[in-house]
Amino acid sequence: MSLQTSLSIHRLTLIPLTPEHATDAARLHMIGQPGSFLTSLGADVLEVVYQQLPRSPVGFGFAAVDPARPQELLGFVSATTSVGALFFEMGTRRLPAFAPPLLRRFFQSPGLALRAMQTVAYPFLHSTAPDGVTPAELLSIMVRPEVRGVGLGALLINALKAECQRRRITVIDVTVAAANDGAQRFYVRHGFTYKQSFTLYGQPMRLHRADIAARAEQPF
């Protein structure tokens, strides 16, 4: 670990993810998920995603920052209390924000429009949770490449679990590309277990689930 890295980590603080983090969040998403569908939509669309998500009543997240530069992300985690409600909101009242960059992208690459329709169907693709349980969905967790492997991801996921427990949410789901071995090791280490496989955008995906009801997580 470089001196610069250890200094950054030393000064680390976690704050709620806000729309002001959107440009950096989009950039980290592009770096962290090369080849994924959302990345293929481009930085402009992702920036709108990360502007709108923290504004939604069902969206939330945490940003790992140096307190001296709170807009500059070292890493972040984003989540929703209801993936169905979030997608509905993004496709209706928040559509005006998405439409300009999305239409530009679909015009450049028409095949992406079909894949976007699969995204709309996504909440119905994987199995439902046990009766009466509405899982939160971890949407993305990204750490700047130069500070990976030193515990930022662990801090972010613990903050997410603590926040879910505060909201009386007992289950967290995450969908991860089957090829992303590193992320799956990370999730398993943090109490997620494999539930099922499915195909999205022609890619094998895996649903992992954490039951956080019984666990007393440390607040960050």
Ligand SMILES: CC(C)(COP(=O)(O)OP(=O)(O)OC[C@H]1O[C@@H](n2cnc3c(N)ncnc32)[C@H](O)[C@@H]1OP(=O)(O)O)[C@@H](O)C(=O)NCCC(=O)NCCS
């Ligand atoms: C997954 C990720 C968020 C973990 O953050 P982190 O700060 O590196 O995590 P920690 O330091 O707390 O834990 C390290 C563990 O993360 C996992 N990991 C996954 N990719 C990694 C990478 N490129 N470098 C280091 N660790 C990685 C490993 O399990 C590692 O433990 P190991 O070295 O014993 O195998 C981060 O690696 C990342 O941003 N990856 C790219 C984006 C991504 O794939 N996100 C998940 C899907 S949304």
